[in-house]
Amino acid sequence: DFRRYPESNFCSTPIKIGSLFPIVVLLSLLSTLSESNQVGDGVTIIDATGKYVMPGGIDPHTHLAMEFMGTETIDDFFSGQAAALAGGTTMHIDFVIPVNGNLTAGFEAYVEKAKISAMDYGFHMAITKWDEAVSKDMEVMVKDKGINSFKFFMAYKGSLMINDDLLLEGFKKCKSLGALAMVHAENGDAVFEGQKRMIELGIMGPEGHALSRPPQLEGEATGRAIRLAGFVNTPLYVVHVMSIDAMEEVAKARKSGQKVIGEPVVSGLVLDDTVLWDSDFQTAAKFVMSPPIRAPGHGKALQAALSNGVLQLVGTDHCTFNSTQKSLGIDDFRKIPNGVNGLEERMHLVWDTMVVSGQISVTDFVRMTSTECARIFNIYPRKGAILVGSDADIIILNPNSSFEICSKSHHSRSDTNVYEGRKGKGKVEVTIAGGRVVWENDELKAVPGRGKYVKMRPFNYLFDGIEKADAEYLSSLRAPVIRRTMHVAA
Numbered sequence: 001d002f003r004r005y006p007e008s009n010f011c012s013t014p015i016k017i018g019s020l021f022p023i024v025v026l027l028s029l030l031s032t033l034s035e036s037n038q039v040g041d042g043v044t045i046i047d048a049t050g051k052y053v054m055p056g057g058i059d060p061h062t063h064l065a066m067e068f069m070g071t072e073t074i075d076d077f078f079s080g081q082a083a084a085l086a087g088g089t090t091m092h093i094d095f096v097i098p099v100n101g102n103l104t105a106g107f108e109a110y111v112e113k114a115k116i117s118a119m120d121y122g123f124h125m126a127i128t129k130w131d132e133a134v135s136k137d138m139e140v141m142v143k144d145k146g147i148n149s150f151k152f153f154m155a156y157k158g159s160l161m162i163n164d165d166l167l168l169e170g171f172k173k174c175k176s177l178g179a180l181a182m183v184h185a186e187n188g189d190a191v192f193e194g195q196k197r198m199i200e201l202g203i204m205g206p207e208g209h210a211l212s213r214p215p216q217l218e219g220e221a222t223g224r225a226i227r228l229a230g231f232v233n234t235p236l237y238v239v240h241v242m243s244i245d246a247m248e249e250v251a252k253a254r255k256s257g258q259k260v261i262g263e264p265v266v267s268g269l270v271l272d273d274t275v276l277w278d279s280d281f282q283t284a285a286k287f288v289m290s291p292p293i294r295a296p297g298h299g300k301a302l303q304a305a306l307s308n309g310v311l312q313l314v315g316t317d318h319c320t321f322n323s324t325q326k327s328l329g330i331d332d333f334r335k336i337p338n339g340v341n342g343l344e345e346r347m348h349l350v351w352d353t354m355v356v357s358g359q360i361s362v363t364d365f366v367r368m369t370s371t372e373c374a375r376i377f378n379i380y381p382r383k384g385a386i387l388v389g390s391d392a393d394i395i396i397l398n399p400n401s402s403f404e405i406c407s408k409s410h411h412s413r414s415d416t417n418v419y420e421g422r423k424g425k426g427k428v429e430v431t432i433a434g435g436r437v438v439w440e441n442d443e444l445k446a447v448p449g450r451g452k453y454v455k456m457r458p459f460n461y462l463f464d465g466i467e468k469a470d471a472e473y474l475s476s477l478r479a480p481v482i483r484r485t486m487h488v489a490a
């Protein structure tokens, strides 16, 4: 029963006032303006009667133009963002992957890749090895480059994975810089062992992917990362919480007052792993991502955890590969590039699954898809709000209109869609990014080069009280002084 866990402290208050106008207000505002002739010629008035006006979605977790598993994601910064805009997301935060462990080289490469951006974006940085240079470069990233979050991979043994000693070093460094530590939490050594088991059993198909990395390995790594972050006393952000096992670790930690953020992704909320047993390779392979999509039941539990404040915001882990790329693993599931789509579908699926079903309010929806992300990554209220001075990233969602997901009409470059054929209620009819209407009447006007890099400052609200807690801990170690008497035999 997840209802017993405490609610997030950062729920709805700012949204009710600033971010989610009932449309009546907007219309009356407009009519006041036009009556007093303050709306000049050339001003577009959009009638949003009966619809919701909200801040544009912010996706905290994407991989565009990423080189991975012997190939590169089919969506780059333009096509991925085109998909995002058509689905009501106006900003995303992508993961910079260092070049041979070098952060600066990685950052520069991503600056180049992102030049074709049609909407605003920010960066997290992945840490894939540890030495003095990496430690120094983290300072440069935080102080000069606008990065305030670093992701550590506890899986992908032999490539991205780092061990506990380096995880501890990384957490300490993040804390000293006021940057948020993030983890991909799966036990990489055990996954490696699980893969060996599958190969020995001759299970080479996509189902082997799920069987080789079960929920307990995600739960173990999540619990370990949480305990290590608690030991260092630094906030932790767990990306793509896919299982009950991992979610319960987040829940326990939050209940005890630890500063842990849990991010489920939309695939984990609405899909289940039965698809991986499909006899057609492509049908199954398109769902391969890590951690894997779980057995039926996990998704519902993650939805409940979201609605009760145990988990805080929804990402996508958008990381797309087309059928040809997925075929790299036709004989061996370990070679199927990991990743699924979601940038275009996230807002619709969360609305349909969570709001239409009555699990969350409209205000909660805005918090989970936009405002909370802006607060965590310290870009609120520039982003995640409709306020004077905020960026004009705004969407209009019609709750009475329907959507249908189809790979023929979606905007990603992938030839498949893991949500193919899904229909639902609630459609983003208008997207305004940076004050420009870019999506209206099912027509996209994404322009490469228009998106701006959003720098993120260190020390968000999660760091409040950390220094005091450290001081208390230290003084508890020092006092009382234990006086010992030594007895020496005569």
Ligand code: DUC
Binding pocket: 063, 184, 288, 289, 290, 291, 317, 319, 338, 339, 340
């Ligand atoms: N998982 C994926 O499925 N793709 C990208 C990286 C990751 O951790």
Ligand code: ZN
Binding pocket: 184, 239, 240, 290, 291
């Ligand atoms: Zn990951």
Ligand code: ZN
Binding pocket: 061, 062, 063, 317, 319
């Ligand atoms: Zn990811």
Ligand code: ZN
Binding pocket: 405, 406, 407, 408, 420, 421
């Ligand atoms: Zn279709």
